Amino acid sequence: MRDHWSLVVFTLMVQSAVGGVWCLQLASFGGINLPNLPHLTHQLAFILLLVFMGLGGAFLHLGKPFNSYHAIKNLNNSWLSKEIASVSIFCSALILLILLDQVRPDMMNGWILLMGSLSGGMALYAMTRVYRLKTVPSWNHFGTELAFLSSTLTLGGLHCTILLYLQTGLNPGNTGSVGQDAFLKVVFMAMAIAGLALKYLAAGLKPSLSSVSNTEFRNQPILQSGGLALWMIYILINGNLFWQAILLLLTAISLIAGEIIHRIQFYNSYERVGL
Amino acid sequence: MNRMPNKPAFFLDTQICTGCKTCIVACVDKNDLDSGIRWRRVVEYTGGKWDSMPDGTFNQNVFSYYVSVSCNHCAEPICVQTCPTTAMHQDKHGIVTVDQNKCIGCRYCRWACPYSAPQYEATKGLMSKCNFCVDEVKTGGAPACVAACPTRALSFGEYDAMLNLSAQHLTIAPLPDEKLTSPVAIFKPHKMGKPAASKDGQIANPEEIKDA
Numbered sequence: 381m382r383d384h385w386s387l388v389v390f391t392l393m394v395q396s397a398v399g400g401v402w403c404l405q406l407a408s409f410g411g412i413n414l415p416n417l418p419h420l421t422h423q424l425a426f427i428l429l430l431v432f433m434g435l436g437g438a439f440l441h442l443g444k445p446f447n448s449y450h451a452i453k454n455l456n457n458s459w460l461s462k463e464i465a466s467v468s469i470f471c472s473a474l475i476l477l478i479l480l481d482q483v484r485p486d487m488m489n490g491w492i493l494l495m496g497s498l499s500g501g502m503a504l505y506a507m508t509r510v511y512r513l514k515t516v517p518s519w520n521h522f523g524t525e526l527a528f529l530s531s532t533l534t535l536g537g538l539h540c541t542i543l544l545y546l547q548t549g550l551n552p553g554n555t556g557s558v559g560q561d562a563f564l565k566v567v568f569m570a571m572a573i574a575g576l577a578l579k580y581l582a583a584g585l586k587p588s589l590s591s592v593s594n595t596e597f598r599n600q601p602i603l604q605s606g607g608l609a610l611w612m613i614y615i616l617i618n619g620n621l622f623w624q625a626i627l628l629l630l631t632a633i634s635l636i637a638g639e640i641i642h643r644i645q646f647y648n649s650y651e652r653v654g655l
Numbered sequence: 656m657n658r659m660p661n662k663p664a665f666f667l668d669t670q671i672c673t674g675c676k677t678c679i680v681a682c683v684d685k686n687d688l689d690s691g692i693r694w695r696r697v698v699e700y701t702g703g704k705w706d707s708m709p710d711g712t713f714n715q716n717v718f719s720y721y722v723s724v725s726c727n728h729c730a731e732p733i734c735v736q737t738c739p740t741t742a743m744h745q746d747k748h749g750i751v752t753v754d755q756n757k758c759i760g761c762r763y764c765r766w767a768c769p770y771s772a773p774q775y776e777a778t779k780g781l782m783s784k785c786n787f788c789v790d791e792v793k794t795g796g797a798p799a800c801v802a803a804c805p806t807r808a809l810s811f812g813e814y815d816a817m818l819n820l821s822a823q824h825l826t827i828a829p830l831p832d833e834k835l836t837s838p839v840a841i842f843k844p845h846k847m848g849k850p851a852a853s854k855d856g857q858i859a860n861p862e863e864i865k866d867a
Contacts, residue, residue, distance in 0.1 A: 383762075441761065442759045442760050442761055442780070443758075443759065443760020443761075443762070443775070443777075443779070443780025443781055443782075444758060444759050444760045444779075444780045444781055445759070447740070447756075447757060447758065447759045447760075448759050450739075450740035450741070450742065450757045450759060451739045451740055451759055451761075452739065453739070453740050453741045453757075454738060454739050454740065454741045457735075457736045457737075458736065458737050458738060458739045458763075459737070460737065460738075460739040460761065460763050461739040461740075464739065510763075513733070513737070513766060513767050514733070514835060515733060515767055515768070515769045515831070515835055515836075516766065516767070650766070652766070652767075652769055653769050653831040653832070653835065653852065654769030654770055654771075654829065654830055654831035654835075655696070655698060655724065655769065655770055655771045655829060655830070655858075655864055
């Protein structure tokens with residue numbers, strides 16, 4: 381598993397993107413009118429950029445990237461084929477949403493956004509199934525689904541909070557109502573808290589295998605919990621832009637580092653039956 | 656004249672395999688494989704211990720045997736199921752091969768195969784694996800590994816005929832449970848052979864069989 385860096389980038393980027401769309405979806409179903417969100421197009425474009433960066437990482441993993449057009453030929457049997465197809469569908473949905481927001485912003489609502497949320501959900505499901513190999517017991521358990529869902533919620537909530545800060549905090553002219561901003565901050569953080577809770581649940585489901593070490597990076601949960609505490613302080617000191625920026629930066633570093641460490645641990649836990 | 660068996664299968668008598676690795680050398684030579692690429696590997700499985708008895712003597716149950724393994728051309732090949740490109744495919748005889756024109760080098764087949772059969776050729780960025788020396792077999796010859804085996808522990812032929820060579824054909828450690836992929840290969844168990852997935856022993860030569 382020397383070459384897992386590209387896969388760490390791919391999985392985390394795509395999961396962060398799916399989480400971002402889910403955050404917007406949750407906000408929309410929570411009563412936020414999407415066209416009222418400042419810079420919705422920029423938000424969706426950033427999410428699309430994350431997917432493209434993830435796909436770039438995936439290309440780096442391939443020995444023969446120029447043959448990659450063959451990669452969706454086994455849709456009936458291979459979850460890797462399904463993953464590639466579903467991430468492509470997710471990309472297409474995001475492009476459609478961006479175009480729609482440019483051409484007919486009045487049509488943007490939670491039901492239209494479902495196109496992105498559902499295709500993102502499909503991509504996430506296919507991504508988890510790729511690792512549910514019956515010959516790899518260290519991955520073939522429900523903890524894999526929970527761990528990937530956890531990263532989706534945590535990173536989605538985080539990047540939406542950062543974008544919200546950049547769009548409204550630094551440019552007060554763009555801000556929505558105070559109530560709307562506060563609601564969004566709470567929704568995004570709630571997503572991340574749910575994500576971290578799932579991570580602890582997933583850790584409990586990991587099978588105990590002989591050579592799978594659980595001792596590496598054992599401070600990762602502390603790192604992420606610390607990040608969450610900083611995030612809470614960030615919300616509480618509303619109004620002080622400088623300290624908010626510092627806190628948000630530290631939060632991002634803690635949570636993203638924690639996610640990267642967790643994903644490296646996941647790939648290092650690979651243990652196959654047989655030879 | 657085509658002398659290809661309908662369902663070719665390898666047979667290994669682990670009782671007489673000496674672990675000489677001539678099969679590996681023959682395979683590398685025949686297929687001109689790069690250094691580190693091994694379509695066939697010989698696993699040394701060892702275990703047991705010495706116990707001191709109350710009367711001051713020692714009793715032992717140590718064991719060691721060799722299992723020469725290549726692709727088993729499984730009836731339910733997980734590499735074929737997982738390959739996203741269909742580069743990994745199975746022909747009408749059940750032989751699993753890689754179409755390198757389609758392979759993208761994602762190594763997903765290597766993750767999945769419990770026999771380490773698909774090997775990654777880093778210089779080409781592609782997977783390769785045992786093809787049963789089809790060119791030889793079709794003309795009445797034998798796969799290079801079989802032809803070279805000095806003790807005749809390795810042989811090949813029609814699957815049903817190979818089954819008759821051994822009264823017992825249980826899967827032995829360190830091979831995985833055969834229900835996972837239904838390998839089309841017969842391993843005549845060593846007299847000290849441990850059942851599949853047994854934890855009684857360990858692979859003594861992991862460096863020689865690790866993924867390329």
